[in-house]
Amino acid sequence: MQMTRRGFLSAGAALAAATSAKGAAAKGGKRFYKGQFHTHTFWSDGGAFPEQAVQFYRETGYNFLGISDHNVYAEGRRIRKVGNGRGQINTSIFDDYRRKFPGSVETETDADGNLGVVLQPYSKMRELFEKPGEFLLLDAVEATTRVFNADGVENQVHMNYLNVPGVPKYVTECGTDSPVDRRIGETRLAVEALAKELGRETMFILNHPIWCWYDVKPEDLVANPEIRFFELCNGGSPFAPGKGLPADGFATDRFWDVVNAFRARRGQPLLYGVGNDDTHAYFGVVGHVPGIHCLPYNAWSLVRAEELTAEALIRAMNAGDFAVCEGVQPDDFAFDAGRGELSVSVAGKKNLCRTIQFIVTKRDFSEKPVETVSIEAPEVPENKRKVYARTINIYDTAKIGCIVKSVSGGIGEAVSASYRLAPDDLYVRARILSPERPAVSAYQHPKIQVAWTQPYLAAASSTARQ
Ligand SMILES: [Zn+2]
Ligand SMILES: [Zn+2]
Structure with a gap:
């Protein structure tokens, strides 16, 4: 990707236009689009129509x-049945649905007098909500699989x-035998085969x-260099392991840098992060359980694309031209590949000091773990999900994912900063920190708002020098 300083400036205007006026165009034909693609509904275990x-x-x-x-x-x-029993659609949510979407409601009553409601398909959502240039629904599925390892551990x-309207057979028939790294690779191949068949x-x-x-270790993604994206930010699941467990090598930021350290050294494409809500709780409950996370509006991707189509968004994300936002958004960001320089800016906010950090991995990092930690299975009440004993590797924190520059603005001030790759850097990425509450406050979720750029590699000629 080649983004120039001129692009950096004009795209700033693009973001301002995008957030203040719907569908506003920017110079250069690109603008920022905000969205997320991990959402559940009554079609599975989400808490809404x-x-x-x-x-x-x-x-x-x-x-x-x-x-x-x-x-x-x-x-x-x-x-789906409506009622206040387990597995049924909560009557208050059904009432809200009836009130707001009378044209959608189709019900039927079975022989025992139980009320059922027909779920409307994706095609109907498109008719109701899509608006060219303003709002797009992406076809999406969460392939949900389990692995039972020989040692008894479940993952x-x-x-x-x-953008693939269907589910490959592999996903529902794969069983539980493949180890995690193979499961990831096999699922990707099955999805790509279906995409090809459908011309998507x-x-x-x-x-x-x-x-x-x-569940998934950095090594599993080192073994699968074709996997280009992972959820850096997920509103429903931990950013780091649970209480009392080693988090040092496993907060998602660290996880990301470990994978990319190996990939950069091997000349492979870097792994990009995305931000999603994994929304389940829209009305404060999931099923009949109060929902404290998996809420809307926590995390999203901000994509700089030519137009609002699935193809243009995917093309931009493949090129790394997007940021991940968990509350705060960059005003702009650009990587000048010729200069090896990443520039980021963020608007000021009243009463707050915002910070931009640059993070690199050094060429001489060691691939050998500095420590391998065995974790005993913690005690979990019978009615809760079982947690297994695990072994994890901790890698060189001094060379992998180091903060090399940090620039803070004054109170209420905008901040702009840039970092030029040093000869011993493999790649650079940036993070914006804003000391204000995020939408979700789950354990290990960042306590402040954060935005991340993607990582950008040093030029190929210098990458070859190791
Ligand atoms: Zn999931
Ligand atoms: Zn999910």
Whole structure:
């Protein structure tokens, strides 16, 4: 990707236009689009009708949304029971639906007098909500699989894919035998085969690697260099392992740098992060359980694209031309590949000091873990998800993912900063910190608002020098 300083300046205007006036165009034909693509509805275990879910996002300035239910693409006819029993659609949510979407409501009553409601398909959501240039629905599915390892440990491996209206057989028939790294690779191949069959471009994302605590390790993504995206930010699942467990090597920022250290050294494309809500709780409950996370509006991707189409968004994200936002948004960011320089700016906010940090990995990092930690299985009440003993590797924090520059603004001031790659840097990325509460306050979720740029590699000629 080649982004010039001129691009850096004009895109700033693009963001201002995008947030202040719907559909406003920017110089150079590109503008920022805001969206997220990890959302659940009553088509699986989410707590809302698809109409309600889409409305939550469309009415609050999102430009794109993917409803990604577990192993199901929302089409055909599905009926859910309404009532206050387990597994039923809560009557108060049904009442809200009836009030707001009378044209959608289709009900039927079974022989025992139980009320059922028909879930409307994705095609219907498109009719109701899409608006060219302003709001786009992306086809999405969360491939949801489990692995039972020979040593008895269970892993959850969840992967989102975009722009493919269907579920490959592999996803529902893969069983539980493949180890995590193979499961990821096999699912990607199955999704790509289906995408090819349907003539679609797709994008494949490894979701919430740390849920439940150590499910996917950095080594699993080092073994799968074709995986280009992972969920850096997921509103429903931990950013780092649970209480009392080693987080040093496993907060998602650290996880990301470990994978990219190996990839950069091997000349492979870097892993990019995305931001998603994994929305389940729209009305404060998931099923009949109070929802404290998995809420809307926590995290999103801000994509600089030529137009609001699935193809243009995927192309821009493949080029790394997007940021991940968890509350705060960059005003602008650009990587000048010729100079090896990353520039970032953020607007000021009343009473706050904002900071821009630059993070690099050094060429001489060691691939050998500095420590291998064995974790005993913690005690978990019978009615809670079982947590298993694990072994994890901790890598060189002095050379992998080091903060090399930090620039803070004064109170209420905008901040702009840039960093030029040094000869011993493999790549650079940046992070904006804003000391204000994020939408979600789950354990290990950042306590402040954060935005991240993607990592950008040093030029190929210098990468060869190791
Ligand atoms: Zn998941
Ligand atoms: Zn999910």
